[in-house]
Amino acid sequence: MLRFVFAVNVLLFRFTSCLLFDEHPLNSTVQAEGAVSLTCIVEYKTNDEIQYDMKWKKDEEYIATNGNIVDNLKDSSHFIVTIRRSSTRIKFDLVFVSVWNTDRGFYQCDVFKTENIVLASTKAFLDVIQIPGDKYPLCTASKDVYTEGDDVMLFCVSEYTEPAVTLRWNDGATHVVEIVHGETARLQKRLIANPDLNGYKAVCSMTNEHIPDLNRTCITQPLTIYYKPRVCIPQTGLISAGKQAFFICDTTANPAVTRYTWLTLPPLDKTEYNIDNTGHILMLSNPTMKQDGTVITCTAENRIGTSSKNVTLTIQSDTVTSAQDTVIINYNGNNKSRGNNTVNKETSTGLSTDVIVIIIVACVVLLVIIVMIPVYYYCLCSRNITTNQTTTIVHQPEVYFEPRDRMTLPLPRTRDATIWRRSFAAQAPDDKEVDAMYLEIQSNHYIYAATSRSNTMR
Known part of the structure; x- marks a missing residue:
């Protein structure tokens, strides 16, 4: 048995001693819909005339060989493979033009000789920050119409991604996200149908801490509740x-x-x-x-x-009121038959509205009087003090005389004499009846101007 193992090792050494990887594919992280490439480079001796084939493997399944994509992946134009050969090396590239969520996984570059694998690279992990499809999230209800008392189930569904998205009902309630068949993530909400829920709409938001720009919402159709x-x-x-x-x-x-x-x-x-x-x-x-x-x-x-x-x-019935009390007659038939109604009299001890209004008005008037009395005396005293300090009051007599003299000039062609008249005015109190305020008394005094006719008084 040991000899057999040793012989196999010798054969592998002979085949592979001149074949090795100059570059292995490297781990990469990329956001969905982004671009990335994986590369492996193989070197061998110049005199090696063996024809080698190159293949890319994803999660233990080959997806491309040399420059060709596996037949069942022909529609996956989001990636291409290229191979470049020289006399001593082979460069094999796997280029993703637009990364899909499903591209996440382990990738390996293998070298074949006549359908037998002779060399394998280390595995590289392509980590895709997956973004749910544009149609997600989806808000649905378990039924179109509910009857009062039914269970109402609301669902917020998203495509399952890695890292996982966060689904949340905007009413603040906390719920558990359920993974359905490893393909979708579903957040549910349970309610009991009642009239207040008729027309109710639930809002669900979807976010991802690794993708700050991702923030989508969906709204359920208005609930129809029969009640x-x-x-x-x-x-x-x-x-x-x-x-x-x-x-x-x-x-x-x-x-x-x-x-x-x-x-x-x-x-x-x-x-x-x-x-x-x-x-x-x-x-x-x-x-x-x-x-x-x-x-x-x-x-x-x-x-x-x-x-x-x-x-x-x-x-x-009509109420009977008086100044002291109000009697209300109530007919109550709760405890006896309608033919034997009893009459209950209730005397009201409260005051009527008119009496209350009169009392309020009287209180207001009394308050005003109480306030005005000290104000009035204050103003009166202030006036007396001011008058005594600043003015002197001179009392006039009840009757006084003001004499007034005048002279009447002679008329033309009269004797050269001028009549002198004296008049005086008398002021009488208001309570005395006087016909005239001025009394004129003609005197018998004359002034003669013998030598002049200018009618001037000397």
Whole structure:
């Protein structure tokens, strides 16, 4: 056995002693859609007339030989192979024009002689930072239509890549990514169908820490949730006797409500109420005290189910008020039959609105008076002090006289004499009645001008 092993080693040495790799393929890292090349160089002796064949192998499967690509990879034009021969060496290249995600793996260059491998290079790992296809991520739902109470399954799907992408629902919830058959990565989200989810859209984002520019999102189609009607009667049952009252059956439903039904307990006569054409409005035309305590129920129906809402009537009569108390007569038939209603009197101890307003106004007036009194005295004292310091008051007499003299010139062709007149003015108090303020008294004094006719006074 040892002899056999030794003989094989000798033969291999004879064949390979003159054949060796000058360059082995090297490990490389490239982003998808980028370019990269792997090269191996073989050297041999000049006198070696043996014809060698070169082949590239990926993950234990040959993909190219010499200058040809394996037949089943002819459509893979994203890479080419070239071979250059000389008398002492062979250069064999594997060139990727555009790297695919599937190109990630181990590559090896092998040398063949007459279909037998005689030399193999070391393995080189081509690490591809894979990018999911343009159609990813995909947001889908498990069904098109859900009924209230169903499980809702939402999926965010991406192509499986290395390094793996990160899928995340934008509502902040944390979920586990599931790898499906080693080809796709799927992120799921589970919800319980309810009316609030009708029209809901979920957003999923896809990122990769090794590819900063990669940030894509997808949105699910709006959810369609079928649910039975939600019923609400916004009006209260407190109404006044003799006044019209309306009750509206307000609903939300999917699909739409197909029928409304109104019931009264105890039953009312059909002449006592009306229902509009749509069926969701009931009107009491003339409420009476005998209708107090009646329960009115609205029922809405669609093909998913029915829902109801009721309101109890409380009929108010006219209120009797006085200055001291207010007596309200309530008819309550909850505990006894309608024929034996009891009358309860409630005395109101609260003040009326008018009394409260009057009290408030009085308080405001009193407050203003209290504030104005010190202000008034302050201003009055200030005036007195200022007047005494800066002015002197001189009191005038009640009556005073102001004499005034004048002279009346003589008329032409009269004697040379001038009449001298004296007048005075008298000021009288306002409370005395005086016909004239000025009194003129003619005196008997004359001034003569014998030698002159110029009518001037000397």
